[in-house]
Amino acid sequence: MYIKLHKTIVILLFFLGCLLINAQNSTIEITGKVIETDSKLPIEYATISILDSGTNQPITGTITNENGVFSIDVKASNFYIEISFLGFTTKTFKDFKIENRKINLKTISLSEDLEALGEVLVRAEKSQTEFKLDKRIFNVGSDLSATGAGALEVLNNVPSVNVSIEGEVSLRGNSGVQILINGKPSVLASADGNALGTITADMIEKIEVITNPSAKYDAAGTSGIINIVIKKSDKKGLNGSVSLNAGIPNSNSFGLSLNRRTEKFNLFSQIGFGLRTYPGETESINRDLIDNTEISSLGDSEFDEKFSNFLIGTDYHINDRNVITLSGSYAYENEDQSSQQNYIGLNRSNNTVTDAWLRDEKTQATNPKLRYELQYKKDFKRHKDQSLLFSALGSSFKKDQTSNFINTTSIGDYADAEQNTRTNYELSDYTFKLDYVHPFLEHYTIETGSQYVINQVSNDFAVSDFDDGVWVDNTDLTNIFNFDQNVLGLYTTAAYENEKWGVKIGIRLEDTQIETLLETTNEKHSKNYTNLFPSAHTSYTISDNFSLQAGYSRRINRPNLRSLNPFSNIKNNYSISTGNPDLQPEYTNSYELTSIHKIGKASLNFSLYNRYTTDVIENITEYADDISISRPENIGTSNTTGFEVNGKFSPANWFTMSGEFNINYFDRKGVFETEIFDYTGNRWTSSLTSQFKLPLDFDLEVSGDYQSKFKSLQGEVYDNLYAGLGLRKKILKGKVILNMSIRDVFASRINQSETVQDDYYLYNSRKRGRFVSFGVSYGFGKGEAMEFSGQRHR
Structure with missing residues (x-):
């Protein structure tokens, strides 16, 4: 067996x-x-x-x-x-x-x-907009992600967002928008270059648009926030873009951006260099209405700047829920500026020229800039929206500048004169942030966090006069100005949101400490103020195509360094501007009611708003001995009520039109040194941009902008009308782009203002002129070919 x-x-x-x-x-x-x-x-x-x-x-x-x-x-x-x-x-x-x-x-x-791609797009998941409390979310569907488009093309499909052919992003007609990547600042979104072009549509999950920021964000605020959310699991290999540009006047630049994505790392880098020229024409009139005399000037200037910059950074994905970002950038600028101003002294009683002289300026400066950042973000398994974010950012900027002014008299008794100015300027900024988001009970979310900002500035400024063959310091205008500002912010917001309706309230506390010191004269000023900044937002979705949003927030506008710096600008020594170390911040209560419509191929936003501001900062001009001195002061209150409409309409695949119209009425009340400054007025602005997709892969863009004349504290600011034109040609299926752009086509953008008082009259104007640029860009990998703008950013 x-x-x-x-x-x-x-x-x-x-x-x-x-x-x-x-x-x-x-x-x-x-x-x-x-x-x-x-x-x-x-x-x-x-x-x-x-x-x-x-x-x-x-x-x-x-x-x-x-x-x-x-x-x-x-x-x-x-x-x-x-x-x-x-x-x-x-x-x-x-x-x-x-x-x-x-x-x-x-x-x-x-x-x-x-042909097959066209069929896929018809059936594919469509990009669509969701309305959420204090923001709108644009979900990127297959109709965009399958086309090989870049981040800027996706942004141009978002309601209220417009991207010009030059790559400038604007929100509701305002270009001062802050772009975030995954909820945090990033060199990929920096306006200094074209690194954003290395992000492609199929890497983007959604885009969030915030027009009225809550207490979570700085009380100093922005004109709006755009947050680009990248897909976590995306691995796209090497993306990049290289561009070469030339312009008249000089706008010559080269830029190279690279972005390498692997399972664990996202490496990004950029290098750029070039030469920029900014011409200018200026005119000024100082008229004494008592003595009936006048000093006028007419001149031109040219500002040349050689620049180079380099940045490198990486996102390291420790695992699916933890990522660390480390990046740094360095830039160096070399400036040369020259100007010639012709001055004429006039006796208006008999219309005779009493004096005439030429003021010649030569200025040189070097500006090294350094920026570095470390960020850590953690997502939690418990809920997809639960997150913790820590970031530390630092930056420094230095300016070593010398200017030489020579006055040469041709008529009259004024002696020839020579002046020198010297500036050694150093700025350091540090920002530390901690943000935590905690959803609970399905419809509720709590956000809390803190921020600490350190600003340190030192400005060593000197003016010297050439007297009897010897340079002598002008002690009235020579000093060292030190400025230190620390701001601690703490915030909490709580939100409830269901499919139709939601409400979000928040409170932000900011403690500000400021110290200024004029070393030579030992003049010290200290300020310490603590403020609460509440916010409240609500929204109601009536249908997929119609939503209402309402919001309130309290904001602060702290005086910037230029407003506080007491040193005088003597470029035109008959029209002098100076800062004021005693300035207090402005406070604004902002209310806004917005309706958001989607009608067929059009999206429209209508907004009613009111802003009440206290301690309004305005420039006050005083006049004596033919010299006007302008200085910022806190003067009274401003109550502004306005209406805004903006929209985007795409009646056909080849045509898109977007526009904005804003009109407001203001009521100003204030007193300065016994003089009453009460007045009312209105101003309005309008812009319109049309984009055409022409045969043979040509894109045409035509834009126009108008700003009305409006009343100011002591006079009026003139109206302004200008237009822009852009033409782009795609070749090799969009991998190579040729472009031409003309800014201020008719050279009509002239900034003009006048001050009208009982005993004097002032007029000032400045004109930049027409800018024409040509460029070629090449995108490789999945990168988007786009222009490296090479614009100046401070």
């Missing part, structure tokens, strides 16, 4: 072994690499399908890795292979060689299928 059982087991084991050997021999390994036909770059996430030859039903499948490589085992004998990727032609393999149970397809090239 034992022997029979033993034989049976041996036989079973023998047959089992044969089956295993046979199974192993029937397994076939299929390998290969998938690339794009034009760029020869690997295609990640391409689909490899193994299908039954008889039934055409799928047997198994896989996808390519970040290098476009795939490997798959098949246990079948009658099959064929399909290689596919969204928007590309599909390749089928039915005849292949099997060598040693292996099929090596080697390198498979896929080319774009524009």
Whole structure:
């Protein structure tokens, strides 16, 4: 019995072994690499399908890795292979060689299928906007992410957001918008270059637009916030953009941006350098209405700047819920400025010229800039929106500047004169932030956090007069100004939100400490104030196409360094401006009611707003001996009520029109040194931009902007009308872009103001003129070809 059982087991084991050997021999390994036909770059996430030859039903499948490589085992004998990727032609393999149970397809090239892509876009998930309390969320669907578009093209599809051909982003017609990446500042979103072009549409999950920030954000506020949320699991290999630009006057620059994404790292870098020239024409009139005399000036200037910058950074994904960002940037600028101002003294009683002289200026400066940041973000398993964010940012800026002024008299008794100014300026800023978001009970969310900001400034300023062959310091104008400001902020917000309705309230506490010191004269000023800044927002979604939002926030406007710095600007020594170390901050209560409409292919926003501001900062001008001295002061209150409408309309795929209209009425009340400054007035602004997609991949953009004349504290500011034009040509399926832009087409942008008082009259104007630029950009990998603007940023 034992022997029979033993034989049976041996036989079973023998047959089992044969089956295993046979199974192993029937397994076939299929390998290969998938690339794009034009760029020869690997295609990640391409689909490899193994299908039954008889039934055409799928047997198994896989996808390519970040290098476009795939490997798959098949246990079948009658099959064929399909290689596919969204928007590309599909390749089928039915005849292949099997060598040693292996099929090596080697390198498979896929080319774009524009017709198939068009069909996919019709059926694909559409991008759409959600209305959430204090923000709007634009979810990026397949209609955009499958097109290979870049971040700027996605932004241009967001209601209330407009992106010019030059790459300038504006929100509701205002270009002073702050762009965040995943809720935090990033060099990728810096306006100094084109690193944003390395972010592609299929990397973006959603875009959040905040027009009235809550207590979570700085009480000093911004004109709006755009937050670009990147998909966590995205791995896109190497993206980049390189551009070369030339302009008249000089606007010559070269820029290179690189972004390398792997499973753990996102490495980004940028290098840029160039030369910029800013010409200017100025005119001024100082008229004494008592003595009936006048001093006028007319001149031109040219500001040349050579610049270079470099940045590098990385996001390190420790795991799916923890990421660290470390980045740094360095820039260096070399400035040369020259101007010539012709002055004329006039006796208006008999209309005769009494004096005439030329004031010649030569200025040189160097500006090194350094910025660095460390950030850590943690997401929690408990809830997808629960997060902790810590960030530490630092920056420094230095200016070493010298100016030489020479007065040469041609008529009259004024002696020739020469002056020098010297400026050694150092600025250091440090910001530390901690933010925590905690959702609970399905519809409730609490946010809390803190921020500490340190600003340190030292300005060593000297004015010297050339007297009897010797340079002599002007002690009235020479000093060292030190400014230190520390702001501690703490905030908490609580929100309830369901599918239709939501409310969010918050409170922010900010403690500000300021110390200023004029070292030479030992003049000290200290300020310490603590303020509460409440906010409240609510929204109600009536339908998918109509929503109402209402908001309130209290804001603060702290005097900037230029307003506090007591040193005089003597470029025009008959029209002098100076700061005021005694300035107090402005406080504003801001109310806003907005309706948001989506009507077919149009989106419209209507807003009513009211802003009540106390301790309003205005420039007060005093006049004596033909010299006007302007100085900022806190003067009274301002109550402004306004109406704003902005919208975007795309009646056809080839045409988009966006515009903004804002009108407000203000009531000013104030007293300064017994003089009453009560007045009312209004002002309005309007802008319109039309974008056309022309045949042969040409894009045309035409824009116009108008700012009305309005009353100021002591006079009026003139109206302003200007236009812009841009033309762009895409080649090689958008990988290369040629562009031309004209800013201020008719050279009509002239900043003019006049001051009208009983005993004197002042007029000042400045004109920059027309700017024409040409550029070529190339995007590689999945990067977007876009212009490296090379604009000046302070």
